[in-house]
Amino acid sequence: MTPPLPAGAATAVPDTGASSGTGAAPGVHRVVRADHGALLVVPDERLDAPPLRAVLDRDGLAALVGGGPGDGADDGADHGPEHAADGSEAPARLVPAVGDRVVLVERGGVLAVGGLLPRRTALVRDGADRSSREQVLAAGVDVVLVVEHLDPDPAPGRVERLLTLAWRSGARPVVVLTKADLVPDPDGMAADVARVAVGVDLHVVSAATGTGLGPVRALLGPGTTVVLVGPSGAGKSTLVNALAGAEVMTTGERRADGRGRHTTTHRRLVPLPGGAALVDTPGIRGVGLVADEASLDRAFADVADLAGACRFRDCAHAGEPGCAVAAAVADGELDPRRLESWRRLAREAAHQARRADAAAAAAEKARLKARTVAYHRAVRGGGGVQRP
Numbered sequence: 071m072t073p074p075l076p077a078g079a080a081t082a083v084p085d086t087g088a089s090s091g092t093g094a095a096p097g098v099h100r101v102v103r104a105d106h107g108a109l110l111v112v113p114d115e116r117l118d119a120p121p122l123r124a125v126l127d128r129d130g131l132a133a134l135v136g137g138g139p140g141d142g143a144d145d146g147a148d149h150g151p152e153h154a155a156d157g158s159e160a161p162a163r164l165v166p167a168v169g170d171r172v173v174l175v176e177r178g179g180v181l182a183v184g185g186l187l188p189r190r191t192a193l194v195r196d197g198a199d200r201s202s203r204e205q206v207l208a209a210g211v212d213v214v215l216v217v218e219h220l221d222p223d224p225a226p227g228r229v230e231r232l233l234t235l236a237w238r239s240g241a242r243p244v245v246v247l248t249k250a251d252l253v254p255d256p257d258g259m260a261a262d263v264a265r266v267a268v269g270v271d272l273h274v275v276s277a278a279t280g281t282g283l284g285p286v287r288a289l290l291g292p293g294t295t296v297v298l299v300g301p302s303g304a305g306k307s308t309l310v311n312a313l314a315g316a317e318v319m320t321t322g323e324r325r326a327d328g329r330g331r332h333t334t335t336h337r338r339l340v341p342l343p344g345g346a347a348l349v350d351t352p353g354i355r356g357v358g359l360v361a362d363e364a365s366l367d368r369a370f371a372d373v374a375d376l377a378g379a380c381r382f383r384d385c386a387h388a389g390e391p392g393c394a395v396a397a398a399v400a401d402g403e404l405d406p407r408r409l410e411s412w413r414r415l416a417r418e419a420a421h422q423a424r425r426a427d428a429a430a431a432a433a434e435k436a437r438l439k440a441r442t443v444a445y446h447r448a449v450r451g452g453g454g455v456q457r458p
């Protein structure tokens with residue numbers, strides 16, 4: 071299913087004056103790979119078509135119309151400053167990430183990315199370089215499968231963390247518990263995990279026996295983009311291959327020579343049989359958390375509901391009087407482990423927000439300084455000011 075060009079999307083495409091009749095693949099394309107200015111794209115409605123190479127013009131900004139969780143972020147690579155060198159405001163640069171929908175234009179005989187369609191969803195992680203920049207790992211994702219094994223025992227804290235990440239993306243989170251064939255009571259275990267997956271569908275599967283794959287497959291209709299997150303060994307690749315009925319992802323079988331595994335090193339969009347797409351990247355599999363208050367409120371909707379009854383609006387549920395969350399723990403209504411988990415993630419989210427603020431302040435200071443320098447240069451160069 072190709073989404074129609076939203077109204078106003080055409081303004082995302084700078085007028086390049088490109089002549090028509092060049093046969094430059096028109097229509098919306100999907101970014102299959104994004105490596106430093108060069109992109110591989112395929113038509114949105116033909117994901118299995120041979121990829122085309124398109125350049126990302128460093129000057130021609132890929133401006134985003136509308137907004138989304140990925141706003142203002144890029145793929146983490148150095149694509150130049152956010153602001154023009156003279157300190158004047160430049161439109162925020164957005165660099166296409168895997169899964170983005172782009173419009174191509176022809177520029178001097180080469181295919182270029184003319185614009186980016188609004189990013190409805192984006193899976194982001196903390197900048198690898200400890201800067202405040204968030205890195206867009208995948209854009210245009212519809213479903214985030216949080217994959218967790220039943221054997222060894224599932225880790226509720228990890229599920230909570232990944233669900234928070236998934237909610238943050240704007241996509242729909244779904245929990246998949248794997249390796250049901252290895253435990254005596256998969257449904258009992260699933261009921262325990264369901265308590266930490268509030269408001270989220272949960273499926274129990276076994277790739278080995280094929281149990282439970284139907285409902286997961288049903289999530290992957292034509293035009294759906296899915297990404298899997300979960301710990302190494304959870305069975306993500308095995309699950310995808312079982313769903314696809316083909317070797318789409320490399321599984322974790324060790325290489326015979328013992329030198330690690332055959333794994334992809336590039337982020338890529340992989341077409342699945344049936345018209346869905348998978349974003350596969352090793353970076354996503356063990357992604358660091360980027361939480362914010364809204365995503366925590368979704369992932370911990372039960373805690374958020376209780377918090378509504380706390381006496382203080384900004385209650386930290388850490389011993390304040392009239393705390394409804396603490397009361398729920400005392401009553402055995404809320405698992406203290408869950409409150410502790412919420413606390414830890416809320417601390418991380420606050421830390422990330424402070425870092426982002428500090429970086430924004432530093433950028434603003436640098437911008438003002440550049441402007442001051444430019445002013446003094448102009449004044450001196452112009453000879454407009456005489457020294458007394």
Ligand SMILES: Nc1nc2c(ncn2[C@@H]2O[C@H](COP(=O)(O)OP(=O)(O)OP(=O)(O)O)[C@@H](O)[C@H]2O)c(=O)[nH]1
Nearest residue numbers: 249276277278302303304305306307308321322355
């Ligand atoms: N018995 C059983 N084994 C499974 C199942 N799913 C996966 N496995 C096994 O678990 C191991 C890890 O599976 P992978 O699919 O490679 O796990 P992964 O999550 O992709 O791991 P990374 O690539 O490290 O992120 C493999 O040996 C699989 O054969 C299952 O449903 N039942």
Ligand SMILES: [Zn+2]
Nearest residue numbers: 380385387393
């Ligand atoms: Zn409270």
